[in-house]
Amino acid sequence: MSDKKGKDKLNIRELIKAKGILGAIKDLMLSSQVWSSFFRHGLEDTPKTRMQTVISNSFLHLHPAKVKRHAPLFKFTWCMGGITFFTFLILTITGVFLMFYYHPNVRDAYWDMKGLEYHVPFGLLLRNLHRWGAHLMVITVWFHMFRVFMTGSYKPPREFNWGIGVVLLVFTLLLSFTGYLLPWDQLGFWAVTVGTNMARATPGLGHEGPFGELLGMTAYNDVRFALLGGSMVGGNALLRAYIWHCIGLPLIVSAFLIVHFWRIRKDGGISGKL
Amino acid sequence: MPDKKKTDQGRYRALAFVKGESLAKEKDSLVSEDELETWPYLLRKEFLAAIIVMIGLMIWSITLDAPLEEPSDPSLTPNPAKAPWYFLGLQEMLVYFDPWIAGVVFPSLIVMGLMVIPYIDINPKGNGYYTFKERKFAITTFCFGFHVLWILLIIVGVFMRGPGWLWFWPWEEWDSHRIVAETNYDLTQFIGIDSKSLLGSIIGGGIVSIYFFLGLTVPYLLMKMKNSLVLEKLGIIRYSIVAFLFWSMLGLPIKMVLKLVFSLKYIWVTPWFNI
Numbered sequence: 001m002s003d004k005k006g007k008d009k010l011n012i013r014e015l016i017k018a019k020g021i022l023g024a025i026k027d028l029m030l031s032s033q034v035w036s037s038f039f040r041h042g043l044e045d046t047p048k049t050r051m052q053t054v055i056s057n058s059f060l061h062l063h064p065a066k067v068k069r070h071a072p073l074f075k076f077t078w079c080m081g082g083i084t085f086f087t088f089l090i091l092t093i094t095g096v097f098l099m100f101y102y103h104p105n106v107r108d109a110y111w112d113m114k115g116l117e118y119h120v121p122f123g124l125l126l127r128n129l130h131r132w133g134a135h136l137m138v139i140t141v142w143f144h145m146f147r148v149f150m151t152g153s154y155k156p157p158r159e160f161n162w163g164i165g166v167v168l169l170v171f172t173l174l175l176s177f178t179g180y181l182l183p184w185d186q187l188g189f190w191a192v193t194v195g196t197n198m199a200r201a202t203p204g205l206g207h208e209g210p211f212g213e214l215l216g217m218t219a220y221n222d223v224r225f226a227l228l229g230g231s232m233v234g235g236n237a238l239l240r241a242y243i244w245h246c247i248g249l250p251l252i253v254s255a256f257l258i259v260h261f262w263r264i265r266k267d268g269g270i271s272g273k274l
Numbered sequence: 275m276p277d278k279k280k281t282d283q284g285r286y287r288a289l290a291f292v293k294g295e296s297l298a299k300e301k302d303s304l305v306s307e308d309e310l311e312t313w314p315y316l317l318r319k320e321f322l323a324a325i326i327v328m329i330g331l332m333i334w335s336i337t338l339d340a341p342l343e344e345p346s347d348p349s350l351t352p353n354p355a356k357a358p359w360y361f362l363g364l365q366e367m368l369v370y371f372d373p374w375i376a377g378v379v380f381p382s383l384i385v386m387g388l389m390v391i392p393y394i395d396i397n398p399k400g401n402g403y404y405t406f407k408e409r410k411f412a413i414t415t416f417c418f419g420f421h422v423l424w425i426l427l428i429i430v431g432v433f434m435r436g437p438g439w440l441w442f443w444p445w446e447e448w449d450s451h452r453i454v455a456e457t458n459y460d461l462t463q464f465i466g467i468d469s470k471s472l473l474g475s476i477i478g479g480g481i482v483s484i485y486f487f488l489g490l491t492v493p494y495l496l497m498k499m500k501n502s503l504v505l506e507k508l509g510i511i512r513y514s515i516v517a518f519l520f521w522s523m524l525g526l527p528i529k530m531v532l533k534l535v536f537s538l539k540y541i542w543v544t545p546w547f548n549i
């Protein structure tokens with residue numbers, strides 16, 4: 001026992017002699033229990049650690065350890081799926097910050113926007129990032145779909161994942177749409193009024209749609225009423241938009257994203273010429 | 275150690291590193307000819323892309339402020355009241371179709387149509403690489419729908435539509451008093467039959483039915499005559515879905531032309547709905 005201890009001490013002295021104090025500290029840190037409980041692999045650049053870097057990290061291991069040679073090529077994926085996901089992350093983070101300054105009621109909503117502009121440090125920047133980020137996400141998700149179509153990547157075995165993608169596309173648009181109302185200004189109010197007026201015309205389910213009246217639909221019980229929580233865009237509609245926008249839709253999108261990413265791997269990774 | 279079997283995807287996966295004897299051997303860290311290590315080759319590009327997007331978005335957000343108009347006022351309808359830009363293609367369709375088609379049926383068909391693409395496109399070629407030659411019909415149809423019918427209509431909706439949803443070039447000033455006198459006719463009125471009458475309704479319905487009937491049968495017979503392999507592989511169900519979606523999509527530009535050239539309003543008028 002005491003023998004071993006002596007040996008250890010000797011090692012440290014030798015270590016300092018060999019590598020200097022800083023080098024010794026680094027060495028000791030890297031071999032400590034704390035460090036090795038955090039990071040399960042060495043840092044030297046070998047094929048093995050390159051792989052371990054990916055598969056021993058919860059976030060990175062969404063990726064396989066090895067990818068097809070063409071997968072990282074910009075000209076193949078245009079990076080669009082990844083960028084869409086990245087904008088989703090930006091929107092989640094900026095969105096949470098915005099929630100600290102926002103009250104989803106008719107009296108405060110608009111003035112909270114003004115407050116962001118004039119009183120909150122970097123509030124306007126925060127709002128801009130969230131707003132433009134949302135536009136960007138809509139654009140990149142379309143580009144992503146387009147590239148997936150052009151490379152024929154929806155073909156077997158990826159049919160199902162394409163379907164998941166279509167759901168994500170729809171929910172991306174819905175997220176953007178529900179957010180549009182929240183500033184409670186003329187722009188959002190009328191855009192959502194115009195948009196939800198379409199629901200009035202739903203065949204069978206809207207009071208102005210084909211067969212709607214026959215089936216007993218009125219402005220007070222049709223789908224539009226269910227969407228708005230009223231027969232007009234008002235306080236209830238604002239609250240509903242808020243809850244869908246901040247809680248409901250992001251949860252749904254996250255669930256589908258998990259499936260989407262999981263499926264990319266289970267379908268044999270990114271598509272490519274066989 | 276048994277030799278590794280060929281996998282479906284024709285490549286191996288590293289699932290875990292396990293100490294001691296196991297199936298996952300160090301050999302797994304060998305990278306074959308047609309593979310690259312995710313770290314660094316893919317991840318560094320992803321991080322780079324993330325940084326570029328972040329910088330771009332920052333610049334965009336610093337230079338341009340998000341719009342904020344007057345507080346909402348239900349009694350003050352702006353003219354025109356526009357939906358968010360990504361829905362303007364649908365709003366633009368309102369010029370040509372009633373809301374139940376433009377706002378409900380077409381969006382549903384678009385979503386369902388997109389979802390069934392993998393199941394109706396049975397061409398095994400062009401999977402995982404760019405090619406036009408090997409899938410001309412698929413690409414042409416998709417691009418027509420996406421670029422022309424969706425994107426172009428959005429551009430029209432965003433830039434060309436002013437008060438009263440009238441056409442204004444971007445450099446023209448919006449004149450909210452401009453009135454365009456136009457009379458629209460229903461199809462049967464061209465042959466002197468009241469479109470609201472029973473006869474008019476039946477003729478209108480007949481024309482819509484014939485449109486789809488011919489759309490479904492004519493290509494079918496043509497392909498049958500040529501003993502088309504594609505048709506055989508498609509089968510009747512897939513074929514019908516393709517044809518139905520295809521002719522529904524073409525219904526939009528057809529109606530646009532009819533409306534713009536002949537001032538046609540409805541083809542088919544019924545007490546419950548109009549097309």
Ligand code: HEM
Pocket residue numbers: 077079080081082083084085088141144145148151153154158161162163164165166168169172257260264269270271272388
């Ligand atoms: C929130 C929206 C979405 C996100 C964040 C997302 C993310 C991703 C990512 C990161 C990839 C990896 C390859 C790449 O970057 O291109 C991918 C692949 C894929 N995505 Fe998406 N996606 C979304 C929406 C869609 C949509 C709208 C579709 C199609 C309608 C779609 C269909 C696919 C398919 C089929 C693949 C596999 C492609 C291949 O193997 O080449 N995704 N997605």
